[in-house]
Each structure stands twice: as structure tokens, then as C-alpha cells.
Amino acid sequence: MEKLAFALVTAARKLRPYFQAHTIVLLTNHPLRKAMNKPDAAGRLIQWSIELSEFDIDYRPRTAVKAQALADFIAEFTSKDDEPTEDVEQTSKWTMNIDGSSTKDSGGVGIVLRSPEGDIIKQAIRLQYPTTNNEAEYEALLLGLNTAKILGATELDVHSDSQLVVGQVNGDYEAKEGRMQQYLQLVRHQISQFREVRLCRVPREQNTEADQLAKSASSSTVDDKIKTVQQSSLQTTKVNPIHTEISWMTPIISYLQRGTLPDNRHEARRLKVRASRFLMLQGTLYKRGFSLPYLRCLAPDEANYVMREIHEGVCGDHSGARALQRKIVRAGYYWPSMKADAYQFVQRCDKCQRFANHLHSPPAVLVPMTAPWPFAQWGLDIMGPLPIGRRQLKFLVVAIDYFTKWVEAEPLATITERNIQNFVWKAVICRFGIPRVLVSDNGKQFDNPRSRIVRYSNSQPVEVTNRSLLKLIKTRLEGAKGLWPEELPSILWAYRTTVRIPTGETPFRMTFGSEAVVPVEIGLTTFRTSAYDEQENEEQLRLNLDLIDEVRETAETRMKRYQEKMARHYNSRVKPRQLSVGDLVLRKVTLATKNPSEGKLGPNWEGPYKVIEIRRPGTYHLGRHERTTVTSPMECRAPQEILSLKKDQLCKNIILRIKE
Numbered sequence: 001m002e003k004l005a006f007a008l009v010t011a012a013r014k015l016r017p018y019f020q021a022h023t024i025v026l027l028t029n030h031p032l033r034k035a036m037n038k039p040d041a042a043g044r045l046i047q048w049s050i051e052l053s054e055f056d057i058d059y060r061p062r063t064a065v066k067a068q069a070l071a072d073f074i075a076e077f078t079s080k081d082d083e084p085t086e087d088v089e090q091t092s093k094w095t096m097n098i099d100g101s102s103t104k105d106s107g108g109v110g111i112v113l114r115s116p117e118g119d120i121i122k123q124a125i126r127l128q129y130p131t132t133n134n135e136a137e138y139e140a141l142l143l144g145l146n147t148a149k150i151l152g153a154t155e156l157d158v159h160s161d162s163q164l165v166v167g168q169v170n171g172d173y174e175a176k177e178g179r180m181q182q183y184l185q186l187v188r189h190q191i192s193q194f195r196e197v198r199l200c201r202v203p204r205e206q207n208t209e210a211d212q213l214a215k216s217a218s219s220s221t222v223d224d225k226i227k228t229v230q231q232s233s234l235q236t237t238k239v240n241p242i243h244t245e246i247s248w249m250t251p252i253i254s255y256l257q258r259g260t261l262p263d264n265r266h267e268a269r270r271l272k273v274r275a276s277r278f279l280m281l282q283g284t285l286y287k288r289g290f291s292l293p294y295l296r297c298l299a300p301d302e303a304n305y306v307m308r309e310i311h312e313g314v315c316g317d318h319s320g321a322r323a324l325q326r327k328i329v330r331a332g333y334y335w336p337s338m339k340a341d342a343y344q345f346v347q348r349c350d351k352c353q354r355f356a357n358h359l360h361s362p363p364a365v366l367v368p369m370t371a372p373w374p375f376a377q378w379g380l381d382i383m384g385p386l387p388i389g390r391r392q393l394k395f396l397v398v399a400i401d402y403f404t405k406w407v408e409a410e411p412l413a414t415i416t417e418r419n420i421q422n423f424v425w426k427a428v429i430c431r432f433g434i435p436r437v438l439v440s441d442n443g444k445q446f447d448n449p450r451s452r453i454v455r456y457s458n459s460q461p462v463e464v465t466n467r468s469l470l471k472l473i474k475t476r477l478e479g480a481k482g483l484w485p486e487e488l489p490s491i492l493w494a495y496r497t498t499v500r501i502p503t504g505e506t507p508f509r510m511t512f513g514s515e516a517v518v519p520v521e522i523g524l525t526t527f528r529t530s531a532y533d534e535q536e537n538e539e540q541l542r543l544n545l546d547l548i549d550e551v552r553e554t555a556e557t558r559m560k561r562y563q564e565k566m567a568r569h570y571n572s573r574v575k576p577r578q579l580s581v582g583d584l585v586l587r588k589v590t591l592a593t594k595n596p597s598e599g600k601l602g603p604n605w606e607g608p609y610k611v612i613e614i615r616r617p618g619t620y621h622l623g624r625h626e627r628t629t630v631t632s633p634m635e636c637r638a639p640q641e642i643l644s645l646k647k648d649q650l651c652k653n654i655i656l657r658i659k660e
Helices: 001-016 018-022 033-036 043-052 064-077 088-092 133-149 161-172 178-192 204-218 250-258 265-275 299-313 320-331 337-349 351-353 417-432 460-477 483-497 508-512 534-546 547-573
Strands: 024-027 055-059 093-103 105-115 118-128 155-160 197-203 227-229 278-281 283-290 292-297 378-382 395-401 407-412 437-439 583-590 605-616 619-623 641-647 654-655
Touching: 001 018, 001 033, 001 043, 001 378, 024 250, 105 133, 105 204, 105 407, 118 133, 118 204, 133 155, 133 161, 133 178, 133 292, 155 204, 161 178, 161 197, 250 265, 250 278, 250 283, 278 619, 299 320, 299 337, 337 547, 351 605, 378 417, 378 460, 378 654, 395 417, 395 460, 407 417, 407 460, 460 483, 483 508, 508 547, 508 654, 583 619
Parallel strands: 024 055, 093 155, 118 227, 155 197, 378 437, 641 654
Antiparallel strands: 093 105, 105 118, 278 283, 283 292, 378 395, 395 407, 583 605, 583 641, 583 654, 605 619
């Protein structure tokens, strides 16, 4: 068979243009196509099969022309002196000896199978149920036929010393008992799957090997090496297919089993090339793989079961799409859309979404906030709780002017509406006038009937100031943490007299027009303190007030350049997440919404919420999925705050869209 295949490959290589341009009709009475597609074919046969798959070759049996038949007879059956004259048909036959044995509570089966090459396979099987001698003989025949089929035998000679079984199968005896009729029906069904099966009776003396195997399997001594069967072949449950729809495997199976090709020439050629990587084993389609020998091909419903079991089953770890795909291949499965299906399956997993990692990329571009003039726009925020100081002070309310970066702060024992109102009145309004805008991301402390305008969802400058003040407090106090209210004036003075990077000036000069005299200039005098003249100093202060507008304009220019630079750096990390009204989203679990009993094992996202309204890019008004509205809008300004769900969901505590 390899010689015929090599002749065809040689012809295809030499006549390649003709093979590519035309349909090649190959007339042969040999099963060349089946031999090249057999699972146990030699490696070069598989290589030649893949090489020939690109051509449109039609295998047909040769017609009965007398002259051609005579020439074929002479060419095929003329043997050389150095070649054996063994019958070709005999080389493909397998020989099997079987025997069955029964005891009171169990039975045994012995099988001795010889391949055409002379290899011997012995098998002893224990029947773990009561059986008669005749039933054990039938079981031996059925199990032997099944083993021969698995090994790829097509022609088989079966030798048995049971006159009843041989006579009933060959038709010499009639099966009258019901169980014998059922066994006979199963045997004939198994025989129909072979090309030829010949069953003959032999004396017991010629069947000693199978007899010894059967007796050892049915003995009371249990051997772990002996395979056991728990139920009779008549009691085996039949599994009927639950689906008959056409899948991607249907054309390949039809071609491999029946040689069926599409009518379209190009589709037929494409199917041949594709089918060269597949084969049928025991009625199941397999693909010849590169990582594993054979990968079982799956229909859509089978693929869904495999993904669900590997991803979230007993041994599932909710891994990513790439890891899921690799696990499927290592388990020995294949279907064409495996990569895309694994990605979509992981995206739609509810647990994978709720326990997903926090996002660290911004969802929207940065929009810098600028103030038109000094003290027109203030940011407010609350820091704490801090270590309890004198008079139970543990909170710090902070206000910063967006233009001059001037900071006001006051320690509080409680953060009530009245305390916040008093702070704004004394520290902001009475000193710098009524501001145009007060910006805060807090709730009722700033949102009340007397200060309705104190409401916004972004106070980033105040939060940056909070970090600076907190660092100063920590470095100054060290061990005596409860003394922070007493050290607060010194800390504020240090902050106000330090040059701010955005403006290039100190908040003190941006506010009063001149630089403040710091304590070091008294301990070690400078020129302006040593050459101090009261009248000249007052004139210089008045001049600085006249020139303060120029200083502020220069600082504003620096601030715009700084904001543009910061925006470019920020926007380079942006990964946009577009949300629409009605989308379902998940919100990041915060300390306020976290279940204390769950600890670190709790989910990172909670919801779902529905987008009710889009206030501006990055700011969304959310409602519960059951249509209960969330009172305040949520802003998607930081990536770790809103996660758009892959079903129907989103927000600022990051919005995650849900997939169905």
C-alpha cells in the first residue's frame, strides 16, 4: 500500500501544474484513500495524505476491462524469487481465541488475540455478577470483538470451544431462550461492523491459553491487574443522542464515512484539505493535533459543557480566557471557535466580574479646573478621623483657593452642618469675601438649606492638599500624635510660605503681594531684615500691591502650562469606557459598603446598578437595578471606581459593564 501511495505522490510532484488545474480521477481497486487516513497509519502515509489533500483527487474503482484485468493480474501477482509468495489477504487477518468460565457468584472471560504481525495480546476479565457457562461464552465473544475493533482489526478468525455459541452464531443451532436470543442479536450487530468474521469451534486442548485466563478471572482470589465488569452486556444502558442539529463536524464526518462532497468544486476541494487533519475513531471525530496526538471534536452544546466544567467546576479556578483555552486543549478537546468562545465565556462569568481586579487606568480624559480670579472658587474637604487631641478634636476641615493655593483649616470634634457653616463663615467669607463656587465631594455637611451651592463631585486639589498636610503632621509630631491641633498653625504657616509647583509662587505672595518674613531671617538676618526702613518698607509694600496683578497673571500662565503637561501625562494612560443610559454596571466596594464579616474574601465590585442619567463625561447618575434611585450622582473619574458589566450594568467607584 505504501508503494501505491508513493507512486501517487511522485506523480503529483512531477505533474503538479496538472494536478492543481484539474480534477484527477484515480482508478484503483485498492483502498488507498482509507489506508492513508487510518489512525494507525505510518508517519509517512500521514505526511503524504496531507501533501495530497491540496489536490482534487477522485478515487474510483477500476472498470472491468478484460485486457486491463489480465494486465493487472500479471503485474500484481507475478512474484520475484526473493519475495515471499504469501497470500496478500492473509496478512490482514487477526486470530482470536476466547473462553468463558462461571462460578456461583461471578464469572470470568479469557481472550487471546494475535495480530497479523504475530503480536499476542492476552486479556482476563472478571464478571462481577452471577452468570451461566453459555452466557460467559457470549460475554467472552462480545468483549473480544470489542477489543479487536478498538485495535483496528477488520478481518477476524474467532476460535471457541463452545459448541452452542458457535452453532447459534453460524446459524446451525436455533436460539430458543430469550437471553440467548438477545446475546445472539448483540453478537451479530458487532460482527456487522467488521469486513469479515469467521467463527469456528476448536477442541478444548487447542484453547488452553484462553481457558486458563478465564479460570483465573473467575477464581475467588482477587487480582488488581484483572479488569472487572460490573453488569452484563444485556443491561448496558443505551445513550441516545440528545441533539441532531447540523454542526461544523457534519460535512467532515459525511466525507470521512461516506465520501460525500459538496456540489461546489471549490468547497469540495476546501473540505478535502480540511478533512486531512481529521479521522474517525469508534464513531467519534478526532483532530490530529500538534500538542497531543488526537483532540476530540465537540459540538456547540458539548463545548459549552466543557468550558463550564473546566472554568467553574469542581477543579475550576475561574482562570482567564487564555488559560481556559490551554486547559481545554490539554484535556484533549477541540472546536474551531475555541479561542473566541473562551474569551466570551470568561467575560460573561458573574463571579469573574464581581471578583475582578481593580482597574488602574483612567476612563476619561482629564479636564483641568481653573478659577477666573483669586478667592472665587474654593475646594472643601474633611480629613479624618485623626488621633484624638484636646477637647476631643479628631477631624480636620480644609479649604483651598483654586487660584492662589491659599489654605485654611480648622480642627473639629464632630462634622455637623453647623460646624461646617461656622468654618466657611469665619475662615472663608469673613476673610476673603463670598466665593463664586464652593467645590466638595461630601454629603449633607455641605448640602443643606443654608448652603445649597456647596455641592460638586470633584475636589481633587483639596485631596492633594490633604496629603501634603497629613505628611507635615506626621513628620512634625512623630510620637505625640495627639498634639496635632496645637501644631496646626505652624503647619499651615509652613504650607503658605512654600513655593507651589503649579504657580511658581508661594500662596502668601499670591495673596498679599509680598513674601512673608520667616523665623530663620530673624535668627540669621538677611539684607531686607538688617537694612529695614519703616517708611521705605511701607512704600515697597504699596508698590507690590500695585504690581500683584502682573505676578498673578504670570502665575496663571505657569499654572496653565503645568495643567497641560499634567493632562498630557494623565491622558496617555486613558482607556475610554463609553456608557449609555440604561447600561448595567458594577460599582467598586468601598469601606462604607463592604460587609465586615467577609473580610478579604469579599467581592471587589457590588451591584448591579443602572445608568439613569449622564451628567457629563465621566459622571453618571445611577439607580438600583430594581429602579430604586441612588440619591447622588457617581463619577467615573478614577478607573478603580466603575466597572461596566457584561450583562446589562456601571459608576465612579468604577463602572464595569455587564455582559449577557
